Amino acid sequence: MLLHRNSQKRIYLDNAVYFITFKTYDNYPYFKEQIFCDLFIKEKIMQNNETI
Secondary structure, three states, X not given: OOOOOOXXXXXXXXXXXXXXXXXXXXXXXXXXXXXXHHHHHHHHHHHHHHHX
């Protein structure tokens, strides 16, 4: 059974984030605001640096 005929090739890297999903309180659309996206990315970078 072929489910994704035109699927893109996937590249897997060690210690890489591919995608993140969220369920927010009351489905609030936090990430429609660029500032929240930027803050989240900076926080993830800081967390990654702490674990190294």
